[in-house]
Amino acid sequence: LYIVEVSPGPVRGRLVAMNQLNIVFGILISYVSNYFVAKAMLAQGWLCSACESLAKVFTSAPMATEEVMWRVMLGVECIPAIAFLLLLFTIPESPRWLVRTGRKREAGAVLDLVGDPDTDKTLAEIDETLAEAERVGYVPLFQRRYVKPIMLAFFIAFFNQVSGINAINYYAPRIFENFVGAQSALAATIGVGTVNLIFTLLAFLIIDKFGRRVMIIGGSIAMTVMHFLVAWQLSLGTEGNAVLAIGGILGFIAFFAISSGAVIWVFISEIFPNAVRAKGQAFGCFIHWFMCTLISWAFPAVAERAGTYAFGFFGLMMICQIIFAIRWMPETKGGTIEDIEQRLGIARS
Secondary structure: HHHHHHHOHHHHHHHHHHHHHHHHHHHHHHHHHHHHHHHHHHOOOOHHHHHHHHHHHOOOOOHHHHHHHHHHHHOHHHHHHHHHOOOOOHHHOHHHHHHOOHHHHHHHHHHHHOOOOOHHHHHHHHHHHHHHHHHOOOOOOOOOHHHHHHHHHHHHHHHHHHOOHHHHHHHHHHHHHHHHHHHHHHHHHHHHHHHHHHHHHHHHHHHHHHHHHHHHHHHHHHHHHHHHHHHHHHHOOHOOHHHHHHHHHHHHHHHOOOOHHHHHHHHHHOOOOHHHHHHHHHHHHHHHHHHHHHHHHHHHHHHHOOOHHHHHHHHHHHHHHHHHHOOOOOOOOOOOOHHHHHOOOOOOO
16 A cells, blocks of 8 residues: 555556565575575584574473474564564655645655656645545445445455465475475475566566556466466376476466566555555455465365366466456556546546
């Protein structure tokens, strides 16, 4: 929400996509961190002993090296979390919040700071939308006039997760064990993070050129192919081609990053009017993480029982996303937030 409100219209998609780029970069760093934590603790006996001694401060129960290891991996996260908290004190307030609180001059300064091409026009549009919101008063999200953006947010978040992205992200080491063995599986996940980062960066560069709808359709077609390729190779068991299977997984990661991964938060942030944008984004975020939790929880059991059909299911879901994008997903590329509200026919009561 903050990024949307401080971003100039022509580059909003790229800047919101940069948030996804940073998330993906963080995922890559976590893969690299986990690999080196595991390698250091297994290679350096003193480090492992020190961590086990530290663990005894919190529990008297004996712990195996592996049990201490994953706790250390989680503990390392405190370092960037503290840095993030401190940096939050250096960012400016949202121009829309500043206008709403009567600090219009400061809002103009923030718009100039972020490179808005027409500060006066943007301030006038903010004034207009805030005046309309004040006239209407408190606006609940779940009402008939917002059915379209609610359904769009639901399905873009739903398909984002039933693509299988977090099933692969969370269980990549276990998946790779089938092809490269347990020793190399953790290192192989670094390849997943690297591909994810590279193609998220590419999406960042092209999202405002090709548009959200085109990227979703093209990415969904490619992800469908990748899922069925992996399902086919896994169904062959020991006769399956490891290069094709791993290539299919990396290909899926690439096409997800350049489509659904980059588009979801940009699209959801653009389709709701100012009066309910925060509620709409919270709704989309809830659907996204609810489905993420459900898929991540269910995937190991489903994969064990259904085998390759799990990837077949993800492929079928991507076919459904293609149909959704072609028939119902509007293009939101370009224009101000207010322009998009008018385009969707939900800006006025």
